Amino acid sequence: MTSLSRRTMLRGAIGSAAVGVALPLLDCFLDTNGVALAATGQRIPVRFGTWVWGCGFIPEKWIPTTVGHGYALPADLAPLEPYRDKLALFSGFDVKLDGVANKPHITGCLGLRTGIPVPNEDVKAPTLDVLIAQKIGGETRFRSLDVSTCGLKKSYSYHAAGSPNPSETSPSALYRRIFGAGFQDPSALAFEPDTRIMARRSVLSAVTDDRQRLMRTVSASDRARLDEYFTSIRQIEQQLDLQLQPPAPVKDFTRPAAPDEEGQGSEMGQVMETHRIMADLLAKALQVNQTRVFNVLFSDTASNLRREGETTTHHTLTHEEPADAVLGYQKEHSYFATQSMVAWKEFLDSLASIPEGDGTLLDNCLVMAHSDCSIAKAHAVEGIPTMIAGNSGGGVRTGYHLDGKGDSIARLGLTVQQAMGVQVEKWGQLSMETNRTITELIA
Amino acid sequence: MTSPDPTLPAALRRWSRLRRARFPVLAGGALVLLLALAGAQFMEPSEPEPVGGPPMMRRLTEAQYRAIIADIFGPQVPVTGRFEKAVRVGGMIAIGTGSAGISPFAIEQYDASAQGIAAAVMSPSRRNRYLTCGPSDVRRFDQPCATQFLNQNGRLLFRRALTPAETNKYVGLARRATGQLGNFHRGLELSLYTMLIAPDFLFRIEHAKPGLDGRPGELDAYSRASRIAFFLTGSTPDDALLRAAEQGELDRPGGVERQAERLMATPRYEQAVRSFFADMMQFDRFGDLSKDPAIYPAFNSDLAEDAQEQTLRTVVEHLVTKRGDYRDLFTTRDTFLTRSLGVVYRTPVPQRGEWVPATFAPSAHRAGIQSQVAFLSLHSHPGRTSPTLRGYAVRQIFLCQDVPDPPATVNFTAIEASAHRPNVTARDRIFQHATDASCAGCHKVMDPLGLTLENYDGLGTFRQRENGALIDTSGSLDGTDFDTTDGLANALHDHPETPRCVAERMYKAAVGRDITWNERYYLDWLIGRFAADDYRIPDLMRRIVTSAEFFATTRPVMPGTLVRADARTIAGDRL
Secondary structure, rough: OOOOHHHHHHHHHOOOOOOOOOOOOOOHHHHHHHOOOOOOOOOOOOOOEEEEOOOEEEEEHHHHOOEEOOOOOHHHHHHHHHHHHHHHEEEEEOOOOOOOOOOOOHEEEEEEHHOOOOOOOOOOOOOOOHHHHHHHHHOOOEOOOEEEEOOOOOOEEEOOOEEEEEEEHHHHHHHHHHHHHOOOOOOOOOOOOOEEEEEHHHHHHHHHHOOOHHHOOOOHHHHHHHHHHHHHHHHHHHHHHHHHOOOOOOOOOOOOOOOOOOOOEEEEHHHHHHHHHHHHHHHHHHHOOOOOEEEEEOOOOOOOEEEOOOOHHHHHHHOOOOOOOOOOOOOOHHHHHHHHHHHHHHHHHHOOOEOOEEEHHHHEEEEEEEEOOOOOOHOOOOOOEEEEEEHHHHOEEEEEEEEEEEEEEOHHHHHHHHHHOOOOOEOOOOOEEEEEHHHEEEE | OOOOOOOHHHHHHHHHHHHHHHOOHHOOOOOOHHHHHHHHHOOOOOOOOOOOEOOOEEEEOOHHHHHHHHHHHHOOOOOOOOOOOOOOOOEHHHHHHOOOOOOOHHHHHHHHHHHHHHHHHHHOOHHHOOOOOOOOOOHHHHHHHHHHHHHHHHHHHOOOOOOOHHHHHHHHHHHHHHHHHOHHHHHHHHHHHHHHHOOOEEEEOOOOOOOOOOOOOEOHHHHHHHHHHHHHHOOOOOOOHHHHHHHHHHHHHOHHHHHHHHHOOHHHHHHHHHHHHHHHHHHHHHHHHHOOOOOOOOHHHHHHHHHHHEEEEEEEEHHHHHEEEEHHHOOOEEEEEHHHHHHOOOOOOOOOOOOOOOOOOHHOOOOOHHHHHHHHHOOOOOOOOOHHHHHHHHHHHOOOEEEEEOOOOOOOHHHHHHHHHOOOOOOOOOOHHHHHHHHHHHHHHHHHHHOOOOOOOOOOEEEEEEEOEEEEOOOOEOOOOEEHHHHHHHHHHHHHHHHHHHHHHHHHHOOOOEEEEHHHHHHHHHHHHHHOOOOHHHHHHHHHHHHHHEEEOOOOOOEEEEEOHHHHHHOOOOO
16 A cells, blocks of 8 residues: 555645645545455445533643643543543633623634634534535435533534524434434345335425525525525435435444433433433444534533532532632532543443444544633633544544644634545634644644 | 604695595595694604615524414324424524524424325325315326315415416426326325425515615515514415405505404414514523422423413413503513412412413512513523523513623632622622622623512522521612512513513514614604503504505615615624
């Protein structure tokens, strides 16, 4: 096989001062990184996801004291020891406000995800998961699967202002959507295309026939909304196309059992349980190629998590709880910050429990975990804790801690898009705008 | 802000032009009568010259979608898809429909609903209700029958007659699908399904006739029919309204008035009022609400349902049935209860599972919808009250006032100190809000309202003590001080923004957007008329529908053109 690797190519590009070149995802790159073909002979796809938790961290319990490899895991990251090599930690990357009002728990989260600070939920660009889904999400049944495990129907995935991608909050509903009607079990023995689906597929194209007529009659902003509508219709066509072909065989797949769980409530134990079930369902959905993009909202950014019988939520605690005199930080806030990292570890467990190729599903994912702020008490958007897990089929490098030293956090969004094959050379606006790929991340 | 009084000659000119048009016989009539009418003109100022706003493309809301399907096909036809959380703009989902998109998730759900509806309509047990024709051999395609069925339902679903090209298209789809599936009814089912996910159904796309000589344009008759129907019935135009649009009745004097009268006499009108207030009070947020069962054991989803229903019944009874003064909604003690609500209100209800009219005793401290469980529980934390959230909600929901977000860098040190002393009430916990300058600016407009409502716990149960300490319920609203919840009720009732807010919201909800800059004068006029009508909501709604402004349009912003300065929306929550 060739000796060309993605890193060689990138180094060459940097050497000639053309930083931030978009990286083509060539087959040979994947192969040199040792990612085997699936047993079926098809190449294993890469998947992208985000995992969001609210209210930041306790810095002394989260930021390693050293950078690079071999750092000592701080207390709140201790549960992640098994994934040390599959995890990259990013501290010190900032959302730059440029004078935009910092809407607590919103501006940081959406600034990180769109590269543009906004004073409310009216995003000025699609979130990066949508940009990545446009690149890699078109061939599967769902363009993305979005879940919220804390009972709140919230989502930080936006096509545009006014067009969020809503989250599933109920494990049962999520199960029915993925594994209910329309799901093709790859382990089923017989396949026969359904004539009703064939007929439905053919009438659907009549809907898109109207596109030009409608586009001419509406205003510019409504055109963008119609455009989203037609893109959404395209997903239905895609779903029907998939149902008209025999499902691709998948090794080691068993259809999961239907959960009897509605996922209501914000009590910590309940949320952990809902999250475990949804993580397993998502992992199975990724395994059988139902989607290549997902978004998990573990807790809302103004975290509504709470302990049973307690009157205050995690978010309220971050503001009202005094720092413990001995520990030097807010003890109750710390409990939720710690639990959030336990949940993140359990999410990785779900991905890693599924064998795929030479490794596991996690190896073929790129999951970006992030919060909405660093110090919740002050709503600080500087140094928002962020992590990358999984190796994206050998496309990204992990196993270290990197300090951004106040760089724009859009560098992460830019690099992640490039790693997923999006042709983008610079990303973000105002002070956030960057063309500086985080080269450490690209394999 | 009040509109400038029109000068006498201009007003007379406008008046005489209008009267001549409507009552030609008067044009040469007696001077005395003329003067008498001129006097009436001064008592009732006429609507300012219409200025208009852009034609809109509005996504159907969940409530509208369900109402449409029930109206066209009957309430037994199931809607199986789910609806995601709606986009709220300017405090209203109805306004958000003008900017809401349709995500892949939403289409998946519309697709599921469309399949279910089309299958139910064409099921052997039901189809005879909708289909009065058909081929003798179901394997054959019956073109006249298909054309009739699809034209008829297409007109109701698209809120306009199908064009000949559209008829050809849908009949063609039915023909092809009949061939593929070997069954005429399956063919019709698929063609109907296609209509149910078409953009012309899921979006209300308005069309306008351009105005002459720089004057505002006007919505075409079908678009007007839709605005009327969705505002007054929360559903699609019925056959009679579509006919009125097709036969030019909506262009003739009194035509819109007659249709408005007719629609406001139907049961759907009450539904539209309910939907408006459920939207305004943000009851959709109950879907996200959780309460700690250890702290509020009485709270469950049934109680939450009952609480919303109680408030909406109170609203409809007072505003529609009794034609009451809108402001009295904040002081009325008349309501409806179920047995489980009676427990929370400590008002015994004998019958189980039935709604009974009830009047709270003055000693119950329940005056106005803001003292009911729905409002109080929705604007509280899972385990405790929040004077700030409640004060914010009163300002935002009932007074249309926006309170800025807290500064991101707040110093909470003193809050920590006061929050953890023993036996504290909420007032002690938020003492800092009033004393720290950077907090006080905003909190002084929210907290004093919420502190009076501290008489109700996070569920809405009346209490006089918190943590053993007597609750100090003194509060104020824009210069009016009170120390009881009844005092707050009276202050809300008398606040000048209370009626202005609901009138403004109603107009914005009716047109699906913020008001344009030049519509301020229209709004002032509308609010003046609302006052003259003793703040009766049905009169306000009738006035909106029959005003020229309701149908006036500015040029739509076409792709590649600049936004006209006079069409800009007022900087508000959308910025």
